[in-house]
Amino acid sequence: MTGPKYLHFQVTERCNLNCPGCYLPARDGAAWTSVNTIEESVFKPLASEGVRYVTLTGGEPLLHPDCVAICESACRYFSDVQVVCNGTLLDISTYEALREVGVREIKVSLDGLIPDVHNLLRGRAGTFEKVVENLKSIVGLPLIRRGEINLGCICTVHPENVKILESTAEFVRTIGLDSMLFQPFHPYGSLYPPGGKVSGVHPHAQNDFLAVLDEQVEALRVLRNRYPGFLDNTLAMLDKFKAFYVNPMGPEQVCGADRFAFIDSELNVRGCLFCRSLGSLKHKSMTEFRENKVWKSFDNFRLRCRRCLMGCQFVDKGKDLTELGFSLLSVEKPVEAREVFDAALGMEYSTEAAHGAGLARFRKGELNSAQSLFEEALLHKSRNLFLLGDLGSVLLQQGQWDRLADIARRILTISPEHTLGYRFRGLIARHEGHPDEAVRLLRRAMETDQSNDKWVFFEYGLACLEARQLVTAEKYIRVAIEKDPGFSWYHYRLAMALRGLGRKSEAVDACKEAIRLDSSQKVFQKFLSELNGTLA
Known part of the structure; x- marks a missing residue:
């Protein structure tokens, strides 16, 4: 059996709101689970078993006094860490702390753009105002403080907000957030083990509600096409919305909960969001769980279940x-x-x-x-540094220097110590004939580089060569050669540095190596002839 790739971890079940439709049992008096326990019992073993992505949620995760430390631990073990919260505690200082430890995505509950509607569905007055205040404050940060976090909202569809789904999405986009997800309200706390009667027809499945839902889902399709990447709902999930409400056994789909590990703050393992505890990680590993009879019984149930539309099946x-x-x-x-x-x-x-x-x-x-x-x-x-860097590399090859300068500016605005920003500016300085400035900028690129990239050393060495800093040029071109001895141009540039240093015999050897690696380069042959002429 293939193990899960996603971890859904409840940092705490405590919450500062009182949402009437919450499916989780509150544990207001429960002790906080320590960072060390979470790391050793959850993060570390699940990462070793192949989990790569984690959602940290609650309850309200930001209530945990060590929530930032928990996020920092998660970021050490998983490639992508998302925090889902209600937004009331997400002030600027908390946001920046989460950004600093490496959180990639934050999703905030927002059940409409009308304060009374959101506050009703969240069970507390003033919630909407606080959430929107926090979100606008974060969006208003300078790029260097905003960082690369994908900040978005999740809206639970309900009769009170079904008429304003599209306008809520537009509101979220207009204030500058990155994404929006809609999910239906699930009117049950537990589906497994099967126990009490679960009505086949959703209590909201009234004709008026369904008619408006049809209109709004169609509007969301249009919005999704207009702003690719903004709406997190896949088209397949939007297709299933109405069926979720009207079909007695739910929409036709295959449950995707097997790709997830659902674990609460007390280390209890559930099969899905609507499953009671199947046991505890205090006694078994996740791999052992998925091999025992209790899990296999749930898995058989899961394969027949059509009762939820949380999106696992469309992830x-x-x-x-x-x-x-x-x-x-x-x-x-x-x-x-x-x-x-x-x-x-x-x-x-x-x-x-x-x-x-x-x-x-x-x-x-x-x-x-x-x-x-x-x-x-x-x-x-727009704040993705990898995308900016790769676009900059394309512009560099095309010689689009003005646009490259803009990319460098954007990178350094987001991350003032980013290698690529200095690299691009250094290469622009070389192109414009400012060798000393190129040396300064490319040295800074080399000093900030975390990848130990051969090109950073070579470009710095080349800039030193052009600035007649020949000893330094030789040193760093040789570093590049150590990292990639098969690249002919490294040896050619080394030959140029050695000639400048008066070591012409060594320069000949370096140039011959360049020719051996690539005999098609006429410039290598010409330079060798020049070297042999001076030796004669």
Whole structure:
């Protein structure tokens, strides 16, 4: 059995609101689970078992006094950490603390743009005003403090807000948030083990409600096409909305809960959001859980269940393809990667798949196509440093220096110590004939580089060569050669530095190595002739 890729972890079941439709039992008097216990019993073992993504939720997770430390621990073990909260405690200082430890995404509950509606559905007056105040404060931060976090909202559909779904999404987009998700209200606390009677027809499934729901879902489809990447609902999930309310056994779909590990703050494991505890991680690992009779009994139930529409079954079916595409890129198979990324985009648009499709084209030299894909993705993820960096690399190859300068400015505005910002500015200085400035900027790029990239060393060495700082040039070009001895141009530039230092015999050897690696370069042959002439 394939293990889960996603962890849904309840940091606490305590909450500062009183939502009438909450499916979780409150544990107001429960002790806080320690960071160390969570790390050792949940994060560390699940990461080793293949979990890659985590959603930290509650209750209200920000109530936990060590919530930031828990997030920091999660970020050490998982590639993508999301926090889902009600927004009342998400002030600027908390947001910045979450950004600093590496949280990638924050989702805030917002059940409409009308204060009374939201407050009714959240069970406390003043909630809407506080949430919107916090969100606007965060959006208003300078880019350097806003960072790359994807900040969005989740709205639970209810008769009180069904008429304003589209306008709520537009409100969220207009105030500057990155994403929006709609999910239906589930009128039950538990589906498994089967016990009490669960009515086959949803209590909200009245004709007036369903008619408005049809109109609003269609409007959301239009909005989704107008702003790709903004609405988190897949088209498949939108297709199932009405069926969820009217079909006695729910919409036709295959449950996706097997891709998740659902664990609460007391380390109890559930099969899904609407499943009672199946046991505790205090006694078994997640792998052991999924091999025992209790889990297999739930799994048999899950395969027949059609009663929820939380989205597990739709979680980025294109995401698996996108991950495969990046795996293919990592082993230098851009043609195959391109086909996979294009297939992912054919299923559902995502900025990740568009980014990958652009990278695959970039690797094949299709610069215009790569540029278009990067630019489209940046319309939806304007603060994504990886996208900005890859677009900058395309612009560099195309010699679009003015646009490259703008990319460098944007990168350094978001992250003032980012290597690529200094690298691009240094290369622009070289192009404009300012060798000393190029040396300063490219040295800064080298000092801030965390990847130990060969190009950073080579470009700094090349800038030193042009600035006649020959000893330094030799040193760093040799570093680049150590990292990639098979690249001919490194040896050619080393030969130039050695000639400048008066070590012409060594320069000849370096130039011969460049020719051995690539005999088609006439400039290498010409330089060798010059060297041999001076030696004669």
